[in-house]
Amino acid sequence: MKFTEPALDNLINLISRLPGLGPKSARRIALYLLKNKDSLMKPLAETLSNAHSKIIRCQICGAIKSLDANCTIEKCYYINNSYDQLCIVENIADMWAMEATNIYKGHYHILGGTLSALNGSNPETLLINSLIERVKKNNVKEVIIATSATIEGQTTAHYINDSLQGLSIKITKLAHGLPVGSEIEYLDDGTLFSAFKYRNPISEK
Numbered sequence: 001m002k003f004t005e006p007a008l009d010n011l012i013n014l015i016s017r018l019p020g021l022g023p024k025s026a027r028r029i030a031l032y033l034l035k036n037k038d039s040l041m042k043p044l045a046e047t048l049s050n051a052h053s054k055i056i057r058c059q060i061c062g063a064i065k066s067l068d069a070n071c072t073i074e075k076c077y078y079i080n081n082s083y084d085q086l087c088i089v090e091n092i093a094d095m096w097a098m099e100a101t102n103i104y105k106g107h108y109h110i111l112g113g114t115l116s117a118l119n120g121s122n123p124e125t126l127l128i129n130s131l132i133e134r135v136k137k138n139n140v141k142e143v144i145i146a147t148s149a150t151i152e153g154q155t156t157a158h159y160i161n162d163s164l165q166g167l168s169i170k171i172t173k174l175a176h177g178l179p180v181g182s183e184i185e186y187l188d189d190g191t192l193f194s195a196f197k198y199r200n201p202i203s204e205k
């Protein structure tokens with residue numbers, strides 16, 4: 001069903017593009033916002049605009065950071081930040097899922113996607129050069145590749161493994177046991193925990 005007011009149609013259309021929302025929920029949200037214009041719609045619009053201009057992706061580790069502040073999640077700006085392990089994940093939700101298992105408390109490198117011709121992700125957008133730099137600068141001993149068990153995730157894992165050849169480090173990836181086609185973000189803690197615990201080396205130096 002279409003409303004006749006173009007501004008409202010546009011609002012519903014944009015809301016329906018958010019993950020997990022269909023046209024029906026989008027309509028409900030749009031009408032709810034209109035009903036609460038001053039108390040919710042206005043502050044939400046201002047917050048969105050502010051987030052759009054102020055929140056950026058850290059070009060070193062891939063975490064989210066404020067435009068005018070240091071990277072707080074990974075604290076990757078510390079020059080002498082030496083650590084043994086670096087875990088590579090596709091996105092921030094994967095990092096949160098990994099942290100929830102309590103099996104790993106180290107540092108992360110957030111790719112922001114997987115290698116894909118379709119969505120335009122390439123080694124540059126995935127911060128692969130920065131990853132190599134971090135491994136060298138921070139004296140990383142082990143890189144743990146925690147990409148999803150999808151074709152794209154595994155292709156990316158292979159690419160990262162190839163990119164890190166020549167460095168004297170151990171490279172591991174999550175063990176099989178992850179359901180094929182599954183995405184890290186949606187796994188239950190137990191599956192993710194055991195997959196992480198029994199991770200296998202891809203290559204070892």
Ligand SMILES: [Zn+2]
Pocket residue numbers: 058059060061062063071074075076077
């Ligand atoms: Zn950072």
